[in-house]
Amino acid sequence: MKFLADSSLGRLSTWLRILGYDTVYWRGEADRAFLRKAEKEGRAVLTRRKDVLARQHPGLVLFVENDRVERQLVEILGKLDLKPEPENLFTLCLRCNESLKAAKPEEVRSLVPEYVFRTQRDFRVCPGCGGVFWPGTHRERALSALRRVLNPVKGHV
Numbered sequence: 756m757k758f759l760a761d762s763s764l765g766r767l768s769t770w771l772r773i774l775g776y777d778t779v780y781w782r783g784e785a786d787r788a789f790l791r792k793a794e795k796e797g798r799a800v801l802t803r804r805k806d807v808l809a810r811q812h813p814g815l816v817l818f819v820e821n822d823r824v825e826r827q828l829v830e831i832l833g834k835l836d837l838k839p840e841p842e843n844l845f846t847l848c849l850r851c852n853e854s855l856k857a858a859k860p861e862e863v864r865s866l867v868p869e870y871v872f873r874t875q876r877d878f879r880v881c882p883g884c885g886g887v888f889w890p891g892t893h894r895e896r897a898l899s900a901l902r903r904v905l906n907p908v909k910g911h912v
């Protein structure tokens with residue numbers, strides 16, 4: 756499942772990426788170009804705007820009802836009956852939505868702090884922004900937040 760989220764849904768976009776769902780965050784107006792992109796790339800539209808919902812569009816348009824990102828996430832997963840797969844977690848760059856590539860420690864040696872190089876083995880690199888990622892405190896925090904958020908699908912994360 757791929758998404759296109761409107762400009763009011765930045766945090767939801769990040770959470771969907773953490774779960775491994777390809778999500779484009781649209782910073783501009785939710786205009787015709789916005790819907791055209793969703794159609795061209797086969798993305799489900801996520802919006803907080805009722806006028807977008809009312810427009811002609813051949814694809815799926817989901818109106819996000821909740822204000823809080825935790826509830827938005829549960830809402831969207833529930834509406835689409837999506838169950839996040841543990842192996843898909845943290846496979847996308849949270850900054851640019853690109854698929855991360857596995858990298859050997861030697862390849863990232865010059866890019867990470869020395870103690871990280873010494874203590875971590877599992878590195879991933881983003882081909883988009885060049886960011887280097889490894890399982891660390893951010894990941895642990897995100898996982899525990901997810902466990903709270905995704906209570907109904909506990910055991911999947």
Ligand SMILES: [Zn+2]
Nearest residue numbers: 848851881884
């Ligand atoms: Zn990136």
